Amino acid sequence: GTDASSAASLRELARAELERARRRTAALTDCLDEAGLTAQHSPLMSPLVWDLAHVANQEDFWLVRQAGGRPGVRPDIDHLYDAFRHPRADRPALPLLTPGQARDYGARVRDLALEVLENSDPDDPGAGPLLRDAFVFGMIAQHEQQHDETMLATHQLRTGEPVLHAPAPPPAPAGAAALPREVLVPGGPFTMGTDTDPWALDNERPAHTVELPAFWLDTVPVTNAAYQEFIAAGGYRDPRWWHPRGWAHKEHAGLEAPQFWLRDSSGWLRRRFGRTEPLPPEEPVLHVCWYEADAYARWAGRRLPTEAEWEKAARHDPATGRSRRHPWGDTPPGPDHANLGQRHLQPAPAGSFPAGAAPSGARQLLGDVWEWTSSDFLPYPGFAAFPYREYSEVFFGSEYKVLRGGAFGVAPVACRSTFRNWDYPIRRQIFAGFRTARDASGTDA
Ligand code: AVJ
Ligand code: FE
Numbered sequence: 001g002t003d004a005s006s007a008a009s010l011r012e013l014a015r016a017e018l019e020r021a022r023r024r025t026a027a028l029t030d031c032l033d034e035a036g037l038t039a040q041h042s043p044l045m046s047p048l049v050w051d052l053a054h055v056a057n058q059e060d061f062w063l064v065r066q067a068g069g070r071p072g073v074r075p076d077i078d079h080l081y082d083a084f085r086h087p088r089a090d091r092p093a094l095p096l097l098t099p100g101q102a103r104d105y106g107a108r109v110r111d112l113a114l115e116v117l118e119n120s121d122p123d124d125p126g127a128g129p130l131l132r133d134a135f136v137f138g139m140i141a142q143h144e145q146q147h148d149e150t151m152l153a154t155h156q157l158r159t160g161e162p163v164l165h166a167p168a169p170p171p172a173p174a175g176a177a178a179l180p181r182e183v184l185v186p187g188g189p190f191t192m193g194t195d196t197d198p199w200a201l202d203n204e205r206p207a208h209t210v211e212l213p214a215f216w217l218d219t220v221p222v223t224n225a226a227y228q229e230f231i232a233a234g235g236y237r238d239p240r241w242w243h244p245r246g247w248a249h250k251e252h253a254g255l256e257a258p259q260f261w262l263r264d265s266s267g268w269l270r271r272r273f274g275r276t277e278p279l280p281p282e283e284p285v286l287h288v289c290w291y292e293a294d295a296y297a298r299w300a301g302r303r304l305p306t307e308a309e310w311e312k313a314a315r316h317d318p319a320t321g322r323s324r325r326h327p328w329g330d331t332p333p334g335p336d337h338a339n340l341g342q343r344h345l346q347p348a349p350a351g352s353f354p355a356g357a358a359p360s361g362a363r364q365l366l367g368d369v370w371e372w373t374s375s376d377f378l379p380y381p382g383f384a385a386f387p388y389r390e391y392s393e394v395f396f397g398s399e400y401k402v403l404r405g406g407a408f409g410v411a412p413v414a415c416r417s418t419f420r421n422w423d424y425p426i427r428r429q430i431f432a433g434f435r436t437a438r439d440a441s442g443t444d445a
Pocket of ligand 1: 143146147150391420421422423
């Protein structure tokens with residue numbers, strides 16, 4: 001139910017977001033030569049040329065064939081780019097398209113996809129749920145941006161000279177150091193998930209009421225300086241702080257610090273997209289797994305927030321009882337709200353973006369670093385897979401932990417306070433940090 005002008009503007013938005021995603025894909029792949037695109041930089045990741053053709057193939061399937069009812073450009077290669085057919089480690093051995101062929105494929109698919117978009121009516125109720133509100137176009141723009149973030153993680157894992165460049169984020173604003181350590185989120189019901197956000201993905205639906213007791217949440221994500229204290233206090237040597245499976249994993253993998261940290265005589269350094277630099281103390285910690293986040297929280301006498309707590313802190317407006325799209329309200333993210341869209345190649349200092357604060361006063365809930373929550377990735381009551389089971393449904397269960405908020409490399413089109421990400425609790429190559437929480441007792445609530 002949108003009016004004609006908003007239907008036309010959703011079509012325009014879809015075109016702009018598809019084009020924005022493709023410019024980013026090009027920027028992440030045009031900077032490497034053939035060898036850099038076909039190499040496997042880590043067994044955890046695909047060769048970049050696989051992602052390049054995979055985004056085109058998904059667009060071929062969903063926009064050209066499913067939405068457009070057309071024959072498709074290369075249905076014959078669907079199997080090569082089916083993530084469930086071939087694990088990442090096996091992909092370099094496949095007869096993949098070359099970088100040049102993959103770029104051409106993407107361009108041919110895109111021309112047809114934009115024709116389908118121009119001929120579609122996002123407002124026609126008879127058009128079906130894929131085309132309504134230009135959903136499937138928004139879904140494919142988000143899909144390409146998600147793979148762009150995956151490609152950014154591949155860039156972080158690759159060794160060699162830096163090829164990505166971006167200005168540093170602004171320094172923390174005045175007063176950032178004096179922010180209260182934690183904010184109180186009042187108890188009571190709130191609306192979790194959404195029925196109305198046109199491009200929300202299946203796992204964000206449906207909207208449902210969740211009742212929570214009051215809790216305290218860190219005002220900002222845990223910083224490198226705070227995390228160093230945990231290391232210096234022997235946190236990695238004390239099993240009391242660790243989940244039993246986390247301790248076993250830490251011992252087996254030899255973890256002693258976040259991924260990409262190095263120590264020399266002057267202290268901690270970190271490698272970031274090919275540069276080695278002193279660890280910035282006020283930056284949110286990055287590249288920790290769920291087990292490290294969980295251990296830090298226990299050492300600090302606290303715990304990770306549940307997914308529902310995180311979403312309430314990031315959406316609920318106690319003044320109106322409404323859930324917002326973003327912590328600051330319903331307006332789209334701008335540069336003063338959050339560090340998103342790969343404008344920078346690192347998180348901004350803790351306490352940045354006062355204009356992006358939630359009603360509770362918590363900052364940086366969106367952008368900067370993905371935030372691990374304590375929760376398993378599970379469906380909301382009334383969940384229905386749409387449009388394909390392999391986006392979310394096949395991952396539901398206790399194997400995956402939920403991350404919220406989105407990092408500096410997440411595009412605004414794939415970021416909102418309802419958005420859900422998930423990964424294995426041992427994964428560290430993703431751009432993940434965390435903040436901690438504690439129950440509020442009856443007296444302080
Ligand atoms: C939502 C980030 C876990 O990359 O595995 C991309 C997104 N799904 N193609 C992933 C996704 C299909 C997904 N995550
Ligand atoms: Fe994909």
